[in-house]
Amino acid sequence: MTHDNYDGSFFGRRKGKPLSPKRLGLMSTHLPRLRLCLETPAPADLSALFDADVGEVWLEVGFGGGEHLLHRARENPHVGIIGVEPFVDSMGKAVAAIVENAIPNIRLFDDDAIRVLDWLPPASIDLAYQLYPDPWPKKRHWKRRFINTENLDRYARALKPGAEFRFASDIDTYVDWTLQHCRDHPGFAWSAETSTDWLTPWANWPGTRYEAKALREGRAPRYLTFRRV
Structure with missing residues (x-):
């Protein structure tokens, strides 16, 4: 995602190429139904947000092209997934895929993840x-960078004890940054036991367009898992 303007706590460019008429129509018709309404309090049981009967709720912040979000939703029909992405092009792709494939277990938010x-x-x-x-x-x-002490406080508050926070990047300085911030935060413990743990993707990993670009350009992705303590 390309970010070049500051907007509150989010630095970013929200629009790229104009949406096609079809995607623009789908966004206009279906995003209001799929979008979280933050003007009302969240339900105590988040499963009430979803059309599907879900037993868990997951969160993906910055889903980009949506490859991972959509894959996990199809793979786990009894999990509700909240996807946050302020970039309009990416949101348009996700809405189109959700509607065209009748995916019932995704809710979306097209603004700053801090609000969610x-x-x-x-x-x-x-x-x-x-x-x-x-x-x-x-x-x-x-x-x-989104990973900082204040936002880790937010993640720690929202995550259940024992839940995982998973982070991936191909940029060594950001991997090191995230490791330092999460290991210094009292709410998280790094779960890696060997070096292969953070070189290996999570089970049934679908990949993302950003990962494919990194591999083409010779950068090695890292996959970090932290447990909420």
Whole structure:
């Protein structure tokens, strides 16, 4: 995702190429139904958000092209997944796929993920993903990275005890940054026991377009898993 403007706590470009008339129509018709309404309090039981009968609720912050979000939703029909993505093109693709494939266990939010994390009830999320976020590689921009003490506090509040927070990146400085911040945070413990643990994707990993680009350009992805303690 390309980010170049600051908007509250989110740095980012929200629009790219214009949506096709078909996707624009799907967005207009279906995003209001799929979008979380943060103007009302979150239900105590988040399963009430979904049309499907779900037993767990997962969160993916910044789902990009939606490959992982859609794959996990199809693979786990009894899990409700909240996907957050402010980039309009990506949201348009996700809405189209959800509608065309009649996927009942996804809810969406097209704005700042901090708003969702603050809206969620405490200890309500069973698993959270943040995959290939903008790394802000220049040191003077590191303060813009989403992984920081304040946002880890938000994740820790929303995750159930024992739940996992999964993070992937191909940028070494952001991997190191995330390791340091999560290991320093009292709410998280890094679960890796050997070096292969963070070189190996999670089970049934579908890959993402960002990962494919990294591999083409010779960068090695890292997969970090932290447990909410």
